[in-house]
Amino acid sequence: MLLTRARTTVAGCALALSALLTLSGCSLLDDSGTSASSEGGGSAGSGEGAQGTDADIPYDVTPLLKPDKKYFGAAVDGAPNSMKGVDTYTAMTGKQPNLIEYYAAWGDGFDAQGVRNAWAEGALTLVSWEPFDVTLADIAAGEKDAYLKKYAASVRKLNLPVVISFADEMNGHWERWGTKNVTPKQYVAAWKHIHDTFTDAGASNVIWAWSPNIVNPVKSVELEPYYPGDGYVDWVGVIGYFTLEEDNAYQSVFGPTLDEIRTFTKKPTLILETAAEPGERRRADVRNLFAGVEADDDMLGFVWFDHKKRADWRLKVSPLALKEFKRLAAGGSFGFDVRKP
Template identity: 55%
Template structure:
């Protein structure tokens, strides 16, 4: 074909390319971004980490809260050496007003786990969170979570059915708790921080039997897991069912979300070895419980499992089971 004959064909091709909005010589940044492969997209352009595969894990989560983590993973490494298995969830506490610990979340994810944040609204009152007065802070926190782009579990106002926290029964009506929870969740959705697993975490009802849980429930659309906080004390319930059963039976009346024992430990003493056995065997055998998070911090009692050699040996024996240890996908 002669050069003269090729000219009309070239003009036609250029016209078609221009009509499609992606000309051969198009330097428009938006057009370039649209053509860019997903793997090369900037963090702001990529969809956030998809937590869906984490909600119903194939194996049980094994979590721990230790002093110094997750800003440093050395305490987690030390704990892992002591018990013979690396946790795949690391607990942390954040007061309202604190920034999101993005570096800590990346540290945990880099080690194959999920950061669990107990977000504690000591002040202002939940009514000020519900009415939008705190939206600037909530958006900054949510945007940091979104930008970090790793899975994060967040429990807002844990143990709300107790009277020992300002967001609890003594100072905060159940309806206000629900309004605040829903509002925070909605702000996160608006920001696009969908890489969050939302964990609603009441205390076991045993010490507060008159407080019903249903009025505190935000609704299935606002919660991914039910977290149950319950410690094995030397004088309290001493079986898996007597400690957690009454709470779970109440919850089962209004939701069937997966259950995580979101904060627990066994008090030192003669029963500690048996309590460790009751906890780990109970979690392993209950198909509706997806794991537990051990509080390994000395606070009013020495909850560290290493402080009791016999209990440590029992913990180490049982946690070695293949039922524990969920591999967090890289996305």
């Protein structure tokens, strides 16, 4: 949402000689997208490091698409390139997140080491890929294929499951790729070209999350024209926050958007980014979030945006809300080891 959204774009990466180092939060990759000292990615469905010919088998993401338990996700500073913030979040909430979201600008290298770090702790990585300095028309036309193909090859080479959300909140006017600058046709064309490029690279280890903002602030914008189609989407990743200007019932925040989405796709949904504005109501907002997600069989879980950006969304600033969050997170419905779904 315009008043609540924030970006924590991952810093760019650079190569120094032929060695692979870590700089400004991103792992530096060789031409294949893999650190020179690393092992291969996971073998299909095993969750173990691929060795030898196992690396030729794409990781089977099917068990992760709609698991029995809910995803318990978080976006925290530095993660997953550094998992210190995740460890702190785990100690604070009493449960380890199994879905770690980070933000990357178009042009950034794929953070293969970060994905490994998260996987080693039983968590899936979600990349929010933001095309700040490129037009979607150029992407769709293949003008950026050199970068795109290298990125896709890096993801395939790692061969661990990764969630990619490209150009989220496309139905908002506040994004450079939003309604003021991009038509639905251009958006869909860019999405399909990116997806097809990954398919051509054999990178079927990607879970594709199409992620509109909740429709509440942009009721006049229809979502269906922006939808690439079920063949190009695995999850619908809804983005929405509990703000003091709006009613805090789960159905009020997310219901209108989910109802509209259900008119054109039955794909599983995930609250890809959410939090509650600080204040006396925050404890109730947390309660409504957990109850709403748990009651919705099609809702896969949520990712809590634990950053101070435009508002302080961090749980630690609201002790009573944090206590409620910790109590509800302890339930058996949320969290599982993604290596053993």
